[in-house]
Amino acid sequence: MAPTIAVVTGASRGAGKGIAVALGATGATVYVTGRSTRPGDSPHGGTIAETAALVDAAGGTGVPVAVDHADDSAVAALFARITGEHGRLDILVNNAAKVPAPSTPGGFWENPIGAADLITVGLRSHFIAAYHAAPLLIANGRGLLVTTGHYGAVSYHQGPAYGAQKAGADKMAADMAKDLRPHHVAAVSIWMGGLRTERAEAHLATLPPGARTAPRESPQFTGRVIAALYASPDLPAYSGRALIGAELGAELGVTDVDGTVPLSRRAELGAPPELHPSLLG
Template sequence: MKEGIDVAQQITEITRTLSNKIAVVTGASRGAGKGIAIALGQAGTTVYVTGRSAANTDSPYGGSVGETAELVTKSGGEGIPTIVDHADDAAVADLFERIKQEHGKLDILVNNASKVAGPATGGFWEKSLEIADLITVGLRSHYVASYYAAPLMIANGKGLIVNTGHYGAVSYFQNPAYGAQKAGGDKMAADMAKELRPYNVAAVSIWMGGLDTERTRAYFATLPADKIPKQKLESPEFTGRVIAALYNTDRRMNLSGQALIGAELGAILGVTDIDGSIPMSNRFTMGGPHELHRSLID
């Protein structure tokens, strides 16, 4: 994509880029996953939308895999709602076997599923131990989905695995389980990239900034006006637009293995947010990705 084009032109170009491509976006009932799935749909992709929410009453924040899939289809792709508990390895295996039978390939996997529980404040020892489930559904589940996705991408001769990441990998954010999950996702992508490189399959972690999601809006609604952060939030669709551009760029394999700040990658690839704005990197306030050891890039 070129820099300096208007939003309408950019959307038109995006729509042409990923027709006939197959993607899986995990944890896409709402939030980041929902936005990513919709943006990939805008690019013409067939998207398997996974999550546990069969109805929008299953979460206090609303949303369901069916609603997201419908929006993917309305945006120009094909949304396929798929109820999957990503703590269930057999259910994940069944998902990718279904994709193999229906399409014989997979082009993009976005690992976004996570399990969030408990309050954001207080010491980790004061919170429910259930918060540690974020390491299972959010780190281990990324590994399991990638395990089943990789053979389909290798057979296809091209692919992209994305772990949704965050600055919490290097700075304090929410709790120790969150930080461990994000740091682990970065290293997992780097190591997978090393092993997948001979097969033209890339793996990256993309750090998202503050997102305008249902959960964020609900949290802000509890704050006094003077306590609401002033920085503009990224739309959840922005990361999906970046992923579409990354899949198509000839820099894809050069960037493989890295943890990448979405706002910075978007600037490199000429991607704007859905309102035409350019999201801001938080590198200088929250830190940046670690440098990879040469053993991971040689």
């Protein structure tokens, strides 16, 4: 049986790294994209080569590809390469985002305007990757397009740019699902909880103990959920929806790497909006 072919964007560290490694554990070939090619490229460490090596160690095949997701031609070249090497794609995980510096007290107009970059690399970039991936997913006869989402789509988190990116990505996934449904390709947004990423742990270390939230999901949990969703015979029924990862994991019998079951934050932070029937038909 041919291995699953997956692309995880923004996978030098954080959620993307965890998702890539979890997919590698299923034996998948995972194309790992990002801009970090040297250990010093980010204060939080991590490179695409390091993630690819972890995919190998997990049992898959990691393929590091340096891609700046603000560069449309680089994204097109990535999927042209996959076309030449495999002629198909099973899973695309749109995770790349230009995360702004933590906001300071005050309104959005009092913080750096660079926060808007998240709409370019984080929303527009998702569309560009999906645009080039769609023919490969369709050629496969069955596929899954995932956007990594968050409760910030419906509750306040890190300011207006963050909310616009998350809400926009949810709606984009729903509309893509509508277009892809006749081709047996599903598109979903999976909302992640608080993650134990390098960036998050560094930030938490600066806070007083009483301000540190717990429990937190591992970055691999979402990857485990994605793998289980792709393998599920009920995949088409989930298409078009924004799904809380903790709830979807519970439905699919997925646990975190330490055996725990992450908790939904629906009551605390909100729930995905209901879709109009025109998106579900």
